[in-house]
Amino acid sequence: SDPPELKIVNRKGDWLAADALPIHDYEKNKAKDYQLVWSPSQYSKDEERFYIVSPKDIVVASPCTIEDHIKWLKDKGRFDEAWQQALAHSETLKLRRRIDPINVGEEYLSSIFNKIVATPKGPANNTNGNDTNDASDTEREKLKQKFGEVCQQVLRDDKARWEKWALAVISQKQLPLIISVLPTANPQLSQSIYQKILNQLMYSAPKFFLNLREKLALFHLSYQQRYSGCFGGHQRTKAKS
Incomplete structure (x- = not known):
């Protein structure tokens, strides 16, 4: 025979959940051998407990x-929903200190970033009449926009x-993902981070390079001295051309 189950229904009779009970020798038990004790x-309601009592076991x-629900969503790979739940219940989560909402958000960021890196970019010219590449590029663009928003x-x-995420996108040569939302004040990142960003942008995305350089100047960062090596490289590149 099948093991006993605990089934949860609401007042309307809707079936909400069901779990098999790990009862030893349940084949020998009768219905009257089980008791539900509240x-x-x-x-807090979260601290309420129910005990399923049988002759040999207590379950x-x-x-x-909300922590259980967030964990369940993450286990299912539904990081977007987990982050939304963490936002909605952030005060409760902070008080109970079982789950850090920001860690949930970073897991969501990681899932977006990994999808962007893993999603192939379609060729510039699609001549085979197949819209698969177009769909792939559209998905990439949505993910890229979402990444900046979630950052x-x-x-x-x-x-x-x-700084951790700046280094992550630098390592994968994905700086355009973060450059439009990269802070230059409140917080102001370290000199070495800006230098690495500028060095990579100078060769991969000159437009972003110039925009960031202007933004750094706007916030009174002495970029001409701090990033002299970077700008020197830029000048040498122009001289060669």
Whole structure:
């Protein structure tokens, strides 16, 4: 026979959940051998417990918390929904200190970034009449836009996290993903990070290079001295051409 199950229904009779109970020798038990005992909590519904008591086992059941739900969403790869839940319940999560909402956001960022890196870019000219490449490029563009938006939501004024993600996009030569939202103040990143960014942009995306250089000047960063090596390289490149 099948093992016993605990089924949860609402007042309308809708079936919400079902779990098999790990009961030893359940074949020998009858319906009257099981008891459901409720242990209320005076502090929070999350701390309530239910006990399924049988002759040889006691199974403890607890209500599903927001932490449980977020973990379940992440296990299913639904990082977008997990991040939205973390945002909606950020105060509760911070108080209970079981899940850091920002860590959930960074996991969402990682999932977007990995998809961008893994999604092949279609050829410039699609002559075979197949729209697969067009769809792939459209998906990439949506992911790239989403990445910048989520960076601002998650990283905020955290200098260390901004620098970590700047290095991540530099390593994959994906700087355009972050350059439009890259902070130059509040927080202001370290000199070495800006230098690495400018060095890569100078060769891969000159337009972004010039825009960032102007932005750094606007915020009174002495880029001409700080990044003299970078600009010197730029000048040498122009001289060769």
